[in-house]
Amino acid sequence: xxxxxxxxxxxxxxxxxxxxxxxxxxxxxxxxxxxxxxxxxxxxxxxxxxxxxxxxxxxxxxxxxxxxxxxxxxxxxxxxxxxxxxxxxxxxxxxxxxxxxxxxxxxxxxxxxxxxxxxxxxxxxxxxxxxxxxxxxxxxxxxxxxxxxxxxxxxxxxxxxxxxxxx
Amino acid sequence: xxxxxxxxxxxxxxxxxxxxxxxxxxxxxxxxxxxxxxxxxxxxxxxxxxxxxxxxxxxxxxxxxxxxxxxxxxxxxxxxxxxxxxxxxxxxxxxxxxxxxxxxxxxx
Amino acid sequence: xxxxxxxxxxxxxxxxxxxxxxxxxxxxxxxxxxxxxxxxxxxxxxxxxxxxxxxxxxxxxxxxxxxxxxxxxxxxxxxxxxxxxxxxxxxxxxxxxxxxxxxxxxxxxxxxxxxxxxxxxxxxxxxxxxxxxxxxxxxxxxxxxxxxxxx
Numbered sequence: 001x002x003x004x005x006x007x008x009x010x011x012x013x014x015x016x017x018x019x020x021x022x023x024x025x026x027x028x029x030x031x032x033x034x035x036x037x038x039x040x041x042x043x044x045x046x047x048x049x050x051x052x053x054x055x056x057x058x059x060x061x062x063x064x065x066x067x068x069x070x071x072x073x074x075x076x077x078x079x080x081x082x083x084x085x086x087x088x089x090x091x092x093x094x095x096x097x098x099x100x101x102x103x104x105x106x107x108x109x110x111x112x113x114x115x116x117x118x119x120x121x122x123x124x125x126x127x128x129x130x131x132x133x134x135x136x137x138x139x140x141x142x143x144x145x146x147x148x149x150x151x152x153x154x155x156x157x158x159x160x161x162x163x164x165x166x167x
Numbered sequence: 168x169x170x171x172x173x174x175x176x177x178x179x180x181x182x183x184x185x186x187x188x189x190x191x192x193x194x195x196x197x198x199x200x201x202x203x204x205x206x207x208x209x210x211x212x213x214x215x216x217x218x219x220x221x222x223x224x225x226x227x228x229x230x231x232x233x234x235x236x237x238x239x240x241x242x243x244x245x246x247x248x249x250x251x252x253x254x255x256x257x258x259x260x261x262x263x264x265x266x267x268x269x270x271x272x273x274x275x
Numbered sequence: 276x277x278x279x280x281x282x283x284x285x286x287x288x289x290x291x292x293x294x295x296x297x298x299x300x301x302x303x304x305x306x307x308x309x310x311x312x313x314x315x316x317x318x319x320x321x322x323x324x325x326x327x328x329x330x331x332x333x334x335x336x337x338x339x340x341x342x343x344x345x346x347x348x349x350x351x352x353x354x355x356x357x358x359x360x361x362x363x364x365x366x367x368x369x370x371x372x373x374x375x376x377x378x379x380x381x382x383x384x385x386x387x388x389x390x391x392x393x394x395x396x397x398x399x400x401x402x403x404x405x406x407x408x409x410x411x412x413x414x415x416x417x418x419x420x421x422x423x424x425x426x
Binding site (some may be wrong): 222 | 295322327328332338345356359360363364367368370371373374375378381382385386389393395396400401403405406407410
């Protein structure tokens, strides 16, 4: 297995843990809200899921920088200034800042959830869209729009499942 | 024991501020007054190595010296940590602004 | 670039990121309902050690190779500001990191037991960790720009 294949494998494991963690964290959180409180068992499950998500994030970041090293060492420096890469980096920065603000209880959950889900799926999408040839700002504007669309979708899901608007 | 711990932290917080101020000064002064930068390069083989070694020396020397005079109050400790934050932030802005100024207004 | 320099540059990058992750973890754990002092001690010492190693490995690469081999390429390329602004800022602001990380280490190791009850101390420490984190993240991003401009 060459370095590139190894890095892709590790990176995808991180993405799987992160995207899966964000998705199931959201689903479990919603289920826990059904009785308007998070009991100890639900809290424990959420804690496990969020720990898995953070492990995924660490793997994604470390393997991502592995790619940067590979580009630098193999004469592919032009990839390091690719707008798609910088959009992905920005989204990861938003993701980690969001996690920090949620931990500090400075981020309302309705916004934090939307940012988290959109950021993970957004980073995944940017990784897949190899031929996307847009500017950095176009990617970010699209990301911002999707964040608000996602907040709307999550609110509708909560309304249908919990019977009340939460936003 | 509690007093000693506060004194240690307070003294190294002050020395961190002094070292940050020195680094910021050395960077800007070195660019404006080339003999200083050349002196660092002559003594330490490279100006950047010189700044690093002097800043570490300042940090640890003042860290030990300030211990004997510094307060052991926790309120001072909290205040000093905030000073460390603001001095680091100011240092970052000063160095970045200087190089932006050099690039856009002086060289170009 | 020799194999030694490639290894040193790679170590600088990965260890630097580990330092950034450790600083982030320190800040995150500081705001848990029950502060995990043992984990804070591990993350703070990891961050400090990582910044020292990143300093040595990056410094060697910078002094021995960057100045004569990479800098001219960047300055003659399409993004000369990548050296004149980004690299010049990065190489000097990096010097703040070991100092800040040591102060954080001292507070966590010597006053860790006080952090749970003393909100003011916790918040003041959080400020120092925050500026450390912001500097280390900008070091990483600056490094990507500099490497991307070396062509």
